[in-house]
Structures are given as structure tokens and as C-alpha cells.
Amino acid sequence: MSPTKIIPTTCTRDCPSTCGLLATVENGRLVRLRGNPDHPLTRGTACSKTARYIRRIYSPERVTTPMIRRAGRWEIVAWDEALDLVAERIKAVILESGPEAILYYQGYGERTALKLLNRYFFSLLGGVTTLRGSLCGGTGQAAQNLSVGDRVSHDPLDHANSRSMILWGRNPVSTNVSLVPIIRELRRQGRPVLLIDPARTRSAALADHHIAVRPGCDVFLALAAAKLILAAGAEDKPFLEQHSEGVQAFLDLVGRFSLDDLCWRAGVSLTQARLLADTLITAKPTAILLGWGLHRHAQAHQSIQAIDALGALSGNLGVPGGGVSQGFEEYGPYDQRYWGDELHQPKRTLLMPRIGEEILNATNPKIRMIFVTASNPVCMAPNSSKVSQAFRRTEFVVYSGHFLDDTADHAHVFLPATTFLEEQDVMASYGHNYVGAVNKAIEPVGECRSEFWMFQELARRFPFAYIYRRDLEEWLETVCAPLKEQARNQGMDLHALRSRPFRVDAPMVPYADRRFPTPSGKFRFLERLDNPDPSVENPEYPYALLTVAPHDVICSERTLAGHEPLPRVALSALQAAALGLSENQLVKVFSPHGEVKARLSVDPTMREDVLLAERGGWAKCGHGFNRLTRDLASQVGEGCPYYETRVALAPWPTEEIQDVRILVIQHSPQAPGGNFTKTLQRHGVRLTTLHPLQGDQLPDAPGDFAGLVVLGGPQHAFDDSAVPHASRLMELMRCFDAQLKPVAGICLGAQLLARAYGGTNFTLDRLEFGFIQHRPTPEADADPVINTALPLPPLMEFHEDSFTLPPTATLLVRGEACPNQCFRIGQVSYGFQFHLEADSEMLADWLTSFRQGSLEAYRRYQDQFTDAFFADLNRHLPLYLAESTAFCDKIAAAWLGLCRGKNAS
Numbered sequence: 001m002s003p004t005k006i007i008p009t010t011c012t013r014d015c016p017s018t019c020g021l022l023a024t025v026e027n028g029r030l031v032r033l034r035g036n037p038d039h040p041l042t043r044g045t046a047c048s049k050t051a052r053y054i055r056r057i058y059s060p061e062r063v064t065t066p067m068i069r070r071a072g073r074w075e076i077v078a079w080d081e082a083l084d085l086v087a088e089r090i091k092a093v094i095l096e097s098g099p100e101a102i103l104y105y106q107g108y109g110e111r112t113a114l115k116l117l118n119r120y121f122f123s124l125l126g127g128v129t130t131l132r133g134s135l136c137g138g139t140g141q142a143a144q145n146l147s148v149g150d151r152v153s154h155d156p157l158d159h160a161n162s163r164s165m166i167l168w169g170r171n172p173v174s175t176n177v178s179l180v181p182i183i184r185e186l187r188r189q190g191r192p193v194l195l196i197d198p199a200r201t202r203s204a205a206l207a208d209h210h211i212a213v214r215p216g217c218d219v220f221l222a223l224a225a226a227k228l229i230l231a232a233g234a235e236d237k238p239f240l241e242q243h244s245e246g247v248q249a250f251l252d253l254v255g256r257f258s259l260d261d262l263c264w265r266a267g268v269s270l271t272q273a274r275l276l277a278d279t280l281i282t283a284k285p286t287a288i289l290l291g292w293g294l295h296r297h298a299q300a301h302q303s304i305q306a307i308d309a310l311g312a313l314s315g316n317l318g319v320p321g322g323g324v325s326q327g328f329e330e331y332g333p334y335d336q337r338y339w340g341d342e343l344h345q346p347k348r349t350l351l352m353p354r355i356g357e358e359i360l361n362a363t364n365p366k367i368r369m370i371f372v373t374a375s376n377p378v379c380m381a382p383n384s385s386k387v388s389q390a391f392r393r394t395e396f397v398v399y400s401g402h403f404l405d406d407t408a409d410h411a412h413v414f415l416p417a418t419t420f421l422e423e424q425d426v427m428a429s430y431g432h433n434y435v436g437a438v439n440k441a442i443e444p445v446g447e448c449r450s451e452f453w454m455f456q457e458l459a460r461r462f463p464f465a466y467i468y469r470r471d472l473e474e475w476l477e478t479v480c481a482p483l484k485e486q487a488r489n490q491g492m493d494l495h496a497l498r499s500r501p502f503r504v505d506a507p508m509v510p511y512a513d514r515r516f517p518t519p520s521g522k523f524r525f526l527e528r529l530d531n532p533d534p535s536v537e538n539p540e541y542p543y544a545l546l547t548v549a550p551h552d553v554i555c556s557e558r559t560l561a562g563h564e565p566l567p568r569v570a571l572s573a574l575q576a577a578a579l580g581l582s583e584n585q586l587v588k589v590f591s592p593h594g595e596v597k598a599r600l601s602v603d604p605t606m607r608e609d610v611l612l613a614e615r616g617g618w619a620k621c622g623h624g625f626n627r628l629t630r631d632l633a634s635q636v637g638e639g640c641p642y643y644e645t646r647v648a649l650a651p652w653p654t655e656e657i658q659d660v661r662i663l664v665i666q667h668s669p670q671a672p673g674g675n676f677t678k679t680l681q682r683h684g685v686r687l688t689t690l691h692p693l694q695g696d697q698l699p700d701a702p703g704d705f706a707g708l709v710v711l712g713g714p715q716h717a718f719d720d721s722a723v724p725h726a727s728r729l730m731e732l733m734r735c736f737d738a739q740l741k742p743v744a745g746i747c748l749g750a751q752l753l754a755r756a757y758g759g760t761n762f763t764l765d766r767l768e769f770g771f772i773q774h775r776p777t778p779e780a781d782a783d784p785v786i787n788t789a790l791p792l793p794p795l796m797e798f799h800e801d802s803f804t805l806p807p808t809a810t811l812l813v814r815g816e817a818c819p820n821q822c823f824r825i826g827q828v829s830y831g832f833q834f835h836l837e838a839d840s841e842m843l844a845d846w847l848t849s850f851r852q853g854s855l856e857a858y859r860r861y862q863d864q865f866t867d868a869f870f871a872d873l874n875r876h877l878p879l880y881l882a883e884s885t886a887f888c889d890k891i892a893a894a895w896l897g898l899c900r901g902k903n904a905s
Contacts, residue, residue, distance in 0.1 A: 008036055008499060009439040011050070012420040013554050014108050014136075016327065016431020017178035019046050020501060023421060023441035030054055030421055030442050039501060041156060041432050047177040049554060057419055057445060060847070060877040061559045061840040062402055064446025067414040067879075074414070074879055079447065079457070082413055087461035089369060089396045094125065097365040100348045102128040105355075107375020108136055109557075111330050112425040112438055113479045114452045114472070116338045118373055121455045123340025124464040127347035129367065132638060135352055135380065137292060137430065139639030140326045143301035146636070147308035147524055149517035152510035153325035154287065156432050161321030162186060164283035166194045166276070168218065168307060170291030173202040174551040176431060179289070180206065192283055194276065196221065197293070199546060199570075199612050200605040209275055212607050214267025215544040215643055216297040219529065221273065222306035224262035226313050227254050228277035236315030239523075243514040249527035250309055265533075267607070280314040285322035293548065296643040301636035305526040312523050318511040330430040333483045333504050353633045353640035356386030360393065369396045373417075373451055376556040378406040379618055382640055383593050383631035388619075400451055403559060404882050406618050416448040423450040424472060426480055426497065428504070435483060436501035446875060530635060537609070541591060541646035543571070547615035547625045555616040560885055561674075561839035563621040565681035569598045569613045571649065572606035579649060586652040586659075586684050589613075591645055594627035597652055597682075611647055622682055657684035660706035660899050663699070664689040665729065667713030667748055670845055674837035675885050676709065676746065679892035692725040698732055706899040708736045710749030712835065714857040716801055717751035718761035730756035737826035742898040747799055750823075750831030757806035757825050764818060767861040768797040769850070770873055771880040774821050774834070780812045784898070785830060786822065789890035793883035794876075795834040798846060800858070802833070828898045836888040840881055 005025045011018055020039025024032035033054055035046035056062070066082035067074045093101050104122045106115070122128045144151040159165065159182050172179040183206045187193055195207035198215045213221050229235055230251070240247050263270050280286050288311050294303055308324050316322035350358035355377060359367050370391065381387045384406070391397055391410035399411035408414055420427075422445065425438035444450075449457075452472060459468040470478075477484070480494060486505045487493055515521050549555070553562070569589055571581070581587060583602045588595050589611065598613070606612065617623020629645040662685050664673055673680075677687055688705070690696040693713075702708070710729065715722040723729075733743050733756045745753035751761050771794035780786045792813065802818045805811055806825055813822035813834075821833045838846075849855045851870065853862060 007439050007441045008038075008437070009421065009441060010427040010436030010501065012110055012112055012425070012427050012438055013049070013557070015047075015554060016176050016429060017042060017045070017047070018427060018429035018431060018434070018436065019050070019178060020436055021046060021050065025441055028442060030057060033421075039434070039436070040503070041434055042178045043181070045178050045181060048552060052552070055844070056402075056557070056559070057421060058844070059559055059840055060843045060874070061404070061561065061881055062445065063404060063414055063416045063878045064448050065416060065875050066447065069412045076875060079449070082415060083454070083457055083461065086398055086413055087458055090125065093369050093396075097368055099126040099128045101365040101368040103350065103359065103367045103370045104128050104130050105370055105372045105375060105377055106131065107373065107377065109374035110420070110451075112420075112427050113334050113476060114425050115374070116331070116334055116479055117475060118451060118455055120338050120340035121459060121468060122371075123343045124468060125462070127344035129348045129350060129362070131352045131355070132349040133352040133633055133640070134638065135640045137295060137327050137639075139295040139300045139634045139637035140290060140292070140304055142637030142639075143304035144308060144324070144326055146301065147305050147526075148511065151326060152507065153328055154323035154510065155506070155508040156182060158320055158323075158508045159287045160185070162191065162285055162287040163321065164192045164194075164279050164286045166196060166279070166286060166288045167203055167207065168196045168288055168290050169294040170289045171197070171201040171203045171549065173206065175292075175549045178431070192279055194279060196276070197291075198544070198607055198610050199548065201548070202551060211268055211272045211276065214265070214607070215546060215610060216299065216303070217266045218294060218303035219306040220262045220266035221268055221276065222303065222310045223254055223257065224259060224266060224268075224273040225277040225280065226310050227257075227259055227262065228274060229281060229314055230254065232277070232281060234281040235313050239312060239315060239317070239514070243522050244312060244525055245520050245522045246525035246527045250525035253526065253528060267609075280310070280316065284315060285319045286314070286316050287321060288316065288324045290324065290326040293546070293643070295634070295639050296641055298632065298634050298641040298644050299531045300634055300639065300641065302526070302529055302531065309526045312525065317523065318509065318514050320509050323510065327430045328432060330428045333428045333435055334479050335481050338479050351633055351638060353382060353638065354631045355381050356383055356390045357631055359390035360386070367394055369398070370394050371398045372407060372411075373400045376401070376405050376407045378410055379556045379624060380616070380626065381631075382626055382629040382642060384619060384624060384626035385594055386631060400454065404878055405556060405558075406620055406624070409620060415454055416446070417454075418444045418448045418450045422448065423452070424476075426476060426483075433503050433506045434501045435497070435504055437498040439498055538646055541648045542609065543611040543647050543649065544609055544643060545589075545591070545611050545613065545625065545628060545645045545647045546643055547613050547629070550614040550616060553616065556618065558616065558618060559840055560621060560881065561841040563617060563623060565622070565678045567596065567598045567613060567617050567623045567625065568601050569611055569649075570601040570603045570606055571611055572608045573602050573604040575608050576600065576602045581649070581651065586657055588650050588652050589628065589647050590650070591628040591647045593630065596625055596627060597622065611649065652684070658896050658899060659684050659686070661686045661688060661704055662707045662709060662899075663705040665698075665708070665710045665749070666691050667693060667711060667715060667723070670842070670849070671712040671747070672842065673709065673711060674839045674842050675888040676744070676837035676892045679889050680896055683893060683896055685896065692729070698725055698728050702732070702736045702739055702741050705736075705741065707741050707896070708733060708743045710743070710745045710752060711837070712747030712749060714855065715748060716761065716763070717748055717755055717803070718801075723752075726752060733829065734826070737829045740827055742895055743826075743829035744895055745829075745831045746837055747833060747835055750833045751801055751803050753825065753829060753831040754803035754806055754809070754820070754823070757808060759803045759806040759809070761801055761803050763801050766817070767800045767858060767864060768818050769861070769865060770797060770869070771795060771876070771884070772797050772815065772834075774813050774815045776813055777811050779810050783812055783824060785824075785891060785894040786812045788894040789887045793887050794880050795836060795884055795887070796838040796843065796880070797834055799833065800861070830895060836884060836891055838884065843877070843881070
């Protein structure tokens with residue numbers, strides 16, 4: 001047994017905190033991930049996502065082998081076969097159409113030092129089509145550059161000098177957890193914190209006051225506060241006179257509007273505008289922290305420049321504890337030559353916020369091949385249905401990723417990438433000034449490989465291999481050369497960086513000398529509004545759709561099992577009442593681009609012109625709000641103005657809802673309803689789950705329940721001492737069927753259903769375990785449920801008991817070791833011996849418990865299954881789960897269709 005190791009590393013996920021972490025490894029397996037108390041900034045802080053990341057690494061859904069899609073189905077292949085095919089297609093496309101027929105789509109999911117070399121590879125090919133613009137912070141940076149010349153933010157440690165703080169569109173509780181202790185300390189000292197955000201986010205708990213500004217109209221709130229500061233004579237006159245340009249034009253702009261007009265345009269009260277102005281006047285220095293939601297408007301630069309101007313006017317620029325801080329240069333510490341842009345003449349770029357349209361319209365040459373890394377564009381790019389169309393029309397798509405997400409479904413080759421816990425690299429931050437090592441904590445899971453390795457191996461197949469192929473350490477030294485001198489000044493080298501981070505050479509307080517990197521050396525005030533009116537309200541689509549960052553996951557880093565049955569949207573209580581909508585109702589959210597089915601949350605704190613949802617859910621799981629969003633670019637910075645999307649809301653059409661109650665009987669916490677009940681909920685079903693072994697009483701009759709689902713468990717169906725409610729449950733099954741209310745029995749439930757109709761339960765001579773391919777019987781072709789899901793995929797088995805088929809039953813699926821796998825009986829009842837409901841979370845629990853021997857009922861079978869069996873099972877699990885999930889969706893939907901006409905009151 002190997003000793004426990006604790007390895008310092010750095011989080012690389014798409015988050016400004018870039019926390020220092022400690023990875024605990026036992027016997028080669030990651031068992032704990034927590035904050036590193038020795039990190040100079042994050043100081044042991046880590047978000048709730050950190051601990052859950054371990055489950056992501058070892059998820060049964062994670063793809064751990066290279067795959068090629070052939071005849072519409074994924075096939076597991078060796079790395080050489082996958083890379084040979086990719087190289088062959090690259091060469092063929094370049095030969096036939098030139099390198100610009102290839103699009104390299106490099107996303108934000110990983111932004112480490114070695115990721116520069118991904119694009120360097122494509123530059124060595126002669127320069128392929130790449131991206132311009134941003135789905136994230138490009139607008140904010142470009143807008144601040146208009147004000148200060150070159151955006152530089154205050155070091156977060158400088159916020160300790162602040163006497164007040166304004167979180168303007170920022171939600172650190174969910175998206176920047178390293179700031180939370182700093183903010184709490186300010187509050188402890190009685191220093192006011194304001195949150196300015198259209199929605200009352202979790203960070204409202206950190207603030208003294210919340211100002212719910214109209215979406216996209218922050219510019220008017222900033223101008224209102226400026227007007228009040230000027231009226232009080234509290235402006236920083238020396239700064240305006242000596243260090244600024246465009247002052248008079250800004251003053252004229254402020255003077256064009258009355259205070260009441262500005263507050264109306266901003267959607268705030270005069271009291272709230274005064275609160276903001278008074279804070280800036282009486283609690284200086286004030287740290288103004290801009291969030292990423294501010295960027296998501298076409299005219300976002302107006303708001304950001306106005307906030308910059310407010311910071312300047314109030315005397316908060318260039319002073320400790322002040323500043324208007326937006327972000328940092330995460331790629332800044334590296335040698336920029338290794339993007340490779342200087343190796344070729346400028347090549348075609350496609351606009352990221354309009355990527356679907358751009359791909360479809362690309363000509364001379366058209367896009368024939370797409371290579372995607374660190375991104376899930378079919379999910380995360382706007383107007384995702386158009387993005388999906390563009391990807392499907394592309395001849396060849398290569399995807400480097402972890403899971404079979406929306407983009408993977410459009411790929412022809414899947415290259416399984418490592419996570420940051422399985423690779424060596426260096427990570428800077430877009431939220432602070434520290435650079436940390438990404439230290440390899442565990443060996444790659446399965447056959448996963450780092451993208452550094454992938455491109456090194458691909459390069460071996462091209463003439464420039466002698467330039468590109470180098471040792472990882474050599475490349476790190478080369479790419480990080482600008483860091484080496486800074487490290488030496490702090491008595492460190494890159495090797496020492498592996499044990500502790502160091503701070504890059506950046507000011508704690510930018511512009512402290514009041515000089516700005518503009519042509520004049522002065523701060524530039526906002527002089528005019530390109531669009532002086534609030535966002536145009538459209539009565540047909542009255543709500544601004546705000547798709548905010550979720551608290552528990554980062555963007556689309558999810559699994560099939562990790563999705564709720566349906567996404568949730570939040571609407572104000574007043575608007576819900578006006579529309580006749582109620583809490584938890586199924587609603588249709590629609591825009592000119594598409595529609596999404598969702599559950600409604602009624603929120604009395606919401607603005608009436610806003611609909612709030614979480615971004616990042618997969619369209620294939622019924623989520624995917626980017627099916628609604630507009631694909632356009634911001635006026636400055638070519639960012640993505642997601643929040644320009646306006647939507648309407650209506651009840652989901654009743655004819656498409658199965659608004660029925662279904663009774664679910666659960667026998668074990670390890671055997672929940674999984675995919676079966678999730679599909680029922682997606683169709684509008686209201687579930688009532690009883691746990692009879694925990695004391696819940698079964699009903700005497702079906703009552704207003706329209707159907708019955710009986711789940712599995714480790715009990716024997718013939719053992720009435722282990723299942724004391726068996727007789728009553730079997731009678732209830734027959735009673736449901738007699739009333740034409742369908743029954744679905746799964747595993748133990750199927751065995752009880754067979755017994756209820758005269759079948760005999762017995763124990764097999766061995767455990768049936770794993771995904772097994774069964775055969776449909778001829779009767780399956782005409783069955784209204786099973787026929788909808790043919791052909792059969794391999795399905796999960798985990799049972800030691802079976803049953804004889806009742807005389808009146810119709811066998812629908814036959815197995816080898818256990819013949820009776822699925823049957824129909826009575827009028828509308830079905831038994832499924834296999835676990836069609838199993839999702840990855842259930843499976844992870846089962847596999848771990850079984851292999852550790854913690855399931856006493858099955859401990860004697862452990863020797864039946866070798867390490868080789870589990871190794872092969874793990875390689876295939878992502879495909880098995882994807883196929884069985886799709887199978888279960890179809891079965892559950894068809895079974896539910898039998899409930900029509902049984903609507904409950």
C-alpha cells in the first residue's frame with residue numbers, strides 16, 4: 001500500500017479565483033481536494049465545486065478512450081488509429097482546400113501556459129482559421145481600455161484598504177469565492193458593501209444594500225450618481241483638471257438628463273441613486289468590482305466607461321483601496337510568440353459570438369474541418385441551434401474533451417483529455433496577480449492524455465515535428481521565459497513554483513502616479529452615448545433573459561446524470577400572477593430563435609422585466625437556454641451580448657403535458673428512480689415516492705394516481721421477512737392494472753410483478769452484473785412500449801434472483817443467463833429485470849460499493865468479477881450509459897403514454 005501524498009496544485013477551471021489547492025492521493029487515487037492555506041491570496045479558500053470535482057474525474061460517464069464515429073456509432077480505438085485519422089484529414093483538407101478550410105476552436109475551459117502551443121501547432125500548418133471576439137470578458141477589457149488605455153485592476157489584497165465596496169454585476173459567492181473572506185472582513189469592520197445587479201444573487205447576503213438596476217442600463221445609474229456627486233461639489237477637482245481629458249464633454253452629457261430621467265432609465269429609485277453617490281462621497285476609498293454580466297449587452301461599453309468615469313470623478317482612481325477593477329491578463333506572463341501568429345500572414349478569423357452563422361457563411365474556402373479544445377460551443381455559444389447546424393454540415397469534427405456533451409454529439413473523433421489533476425503545467429489568473437503550478441496529482445484515468453501530449457503526437461506526423469516536439473519541461477521553460485526573471489527577483493525559479501505560487505510583476509494600485517497609457521497620458525472620460533435610450537422593450541417578448549452562472553457547477557461542466565429533469569426559470573411574483581402562472585408550473589420560454597420547457601420559480605424579489613435562468617445546461621438533457629439567445633456581437637470588443645435576448649413566457653401546452661400523479665415505491669437509497677423517473681418528470685409528471693421499508697404506508701387503492709413504478713433493491717422478492725409489504729404491494733400492482741393504470745416494475749419490482757401474477761421467484765447460481773446485450777422477442781416488434789426503443793443497447797444488470805414467467809405474460813426481451821428480461825402482463829403492466837433506469841451516479845455508487853464489499857448481500861460474488869472485467873467495463877461505460885439513457889427515455893415516455901386519460905384532479 002502506497003503512502004498518502006498531499007500535492008499542492010492550482011485550479012485551472014474557468015473562474016477568476018484560480019485557487020491554490022491541496023490534492024490528497026491514496027494508493028494512486030485522488031480522495032480529497034481542498035484549499036491550500038499557504039496560498040498568499042486564496043488562503044485555503046475553495047468553492048463547493050472543488051470537492052465535487054473528484055466525482056467528475058472518476059465519473060462512469062467520463063470518456064477515457066479515443067473514439068471514432070463510424071456509421072453513426074462511436075467505436076473505441078487505439079490512440080495511433082485516432083491520431084492517424086486526424087492527421088490524414090488535416091493533410092487532405094489542406095491539400096485540397098488550403099489550411100483556412102480548418103477551424104481551430106480554442107475555448108476558455110483551460111487557459112494554462114502550455115495551451116498556447118495548441119494554436120502554435122495550427123500556425124505551423126500554415127495558419128488555419130481561428131476565432132476573434134469573445135464569449136466572455138472581451139467587451140469589458142476593450143471598454144476599460146477606452147478609459148485608461150490599458151486595463152489594469154487593483155490587486156485583490158489591496159481591497160483590505162477599502163472603506164467601502166461596490167459589487168457591480170459581480171457575484172463572488174458563486175463565481176469568485178476567494179473574494180468572499182475579503183468582503184466579509186470589510187463588513188465586519190462596518191465598511192458598507194453594495195450589490196448592483198438586476199437579480200438578487202447569492203452575493204446579496206454579503207451586501208448591506210442591493211440595487212436592482214434595469215438590465216443593460218447601468219450607464220444611467222452611473223450618470224445619476226455622477227450628477228449627485230457634482231451637485232454636492234464632491235468631485236475630485238485636481239484629478240479632473242490635471243489628469244483627465246474629455247471632462248467638459250462628460251459634464252455636458254450628465255447635464256443633458258434630469259436626475260429623475262436618469263433614475264427612470266436605470267430602473268432605480270432616487271433613494272438608491274443617492275445611496276450609491278453617498279457611498280462614493282463618504283466612504284472613500286471605494287473599490288468598484290465589475291462583474292461579467294455587465295459585458296453581456298451590445299452597448300456594454302457605455303456602462304463600463306460610465307462606471308470608470310464615476311470612479312474617476314469620485315476620486316477613486318490610483319488610490320489604495322479604490323479603483324474600478326474588471327480583470328487580469330491570464331496569458332500575460334507567457335511568451336506571446338508561441339501563439340505562432342508571426343509564422344504566417346494574417347489568416348481568416350471567425351467572430352465567436354456569431355460562430356454558427358460565420359461557419360455557415362464561410363466561403364473560399366468553406367469550413368471543412370473543426371478542431372475543438374477546452375470548449376463546448378454547441379452548448380455555450382449563442383443561437384446554439386444554428387451552431388449545431390453549422391457543426392453538422394462540417395465534414396469532419398475533432399473534439400478534445402471529457403464527456404459526451406452537446407458538442408461531442410457532433411464530432412467524428414473524440415480525444416479524451418486529462419483534467420488538471422492529471423497533468424503538469426503553469427496557471428496564471430484573470431482574477432488576481434498570482435501564478436501557480438499545476439502539479440500532476442494522479443496518473444491519467446484510463447487512456448486519457450493531456451492536450452500537450454496529443455499535439456506532440458500529432459506533430460510527429462508532420463514535417464515540422466523537429467520544431468514542435470520537445471520535452472514538456474523544456475517547453476514550460478520556453479513559454480514561461482518572461483516569468484523566470486520575475487521569479488529570480490523574488491528568489492524563486494520555475495522549480496520552486498511547483499511548491500508555492502508567486503506574484504507577477506504588477507502594481508498593487510494601478511495608475512498611482514495618475515499617468516495612464518493613453519496617447520495623452522490622461523484618463524479619458526465618456527463623452528457621448530452611442531445609444532442614449534434604455535433597451536427597447538418589445539411587448540411580444542417582455543422579459544430580458546439573464547442566463548447567470550450556476551452556483552454548483554462551472555458553465556457546461558456537467559454530466560447526463562447531473563442535470564435536473566428540467567431547467568428552472570425565475571419570474572417576479574407580480575408578473576407570474578399577471579400571466580396566471582404558479583410556482584413549479586411547467587412553462588414554455590420562447591424567443592424568435594427557439595423554445596425551452598422549464599419549471600417556474602416565483603420570486604418576489606425579482607424585477608418585473610427579467611427572467612432568470614442558469615446557463616450551461618446541455619440541450620440534449622432538455623436544458624440549453626442558448627437555443628433562445630441572439631447571435632450578435634457587442635459594439636466594442638466583439639463580445640457576446642447574451643442579455644440582449646428577450647423572451648416571453650406561457651404555460652406549456654396542456655396537450656403536451658402528462659399532468660398526472662405517479663406513485664413510486666423505493667426499496668433502497670441505492671436504487672432510486674434514476675433516468676426513468678427523471679423522464680417522467682420531464683413530461684410533467686408529479687411523483688409521490690414512498691419508502692415502505694422506512695415506515696411509509698402503502699395506499700389501499702390507486703386513488704388518483706395514474707400509474708405505479710416499483711423500483712429495485714437488494715432484497716429477495718420471495719422473502720416476505722425482508723419485504724414485509726410484499727403481499728399488499730402485489731395486490732396494489734394488480735389493482736392498478738385492473739383500472740388500466742400502468743405498472744412498471746424494475747429489477748426487484750419486476751420480480752414482484754411476476755410473483756403477483758403467478759410466477760415463481762428463485763435465486764440464480766451466479767450474479768448477473770454489468771452491461772449485457774439481450775435480444776428482443778418477435779412479440780417486441782408489436783409492443784407499444786418496447787418497440788419504441790429498438791434496437792436494444794447493452795443494459796445494466798445487477799441481480800442474483802430471477803423468476804419463472806407467469807402463464808399470462810408475454811416475453812418481450814430474452815437473455816442468456818437469465819432468460820426473462822422484460823415482459824408484459826395484465827392490461828398495461830411491464831416488468832424490466834434489467835436496470836434501464838441506471839444513471840452514472842447510481843452506477844458509480846454500485847461499482848464502488850460492490851468492489852469494496854460494502855454490499856453484504858453480494859459480497860460472495862466479488863471473486864466472480866476480475867480486475868480485467870472492470871477495466872473493460874470502465875472503458876465502455878460512457879457509451880453504455882449514453883445508449884441506455886436514450887433507451888430509458890423512450891421506454892419511460894411510451895409507458896407514460898399509457899396513462900393518457902388518467903389525469904388527476
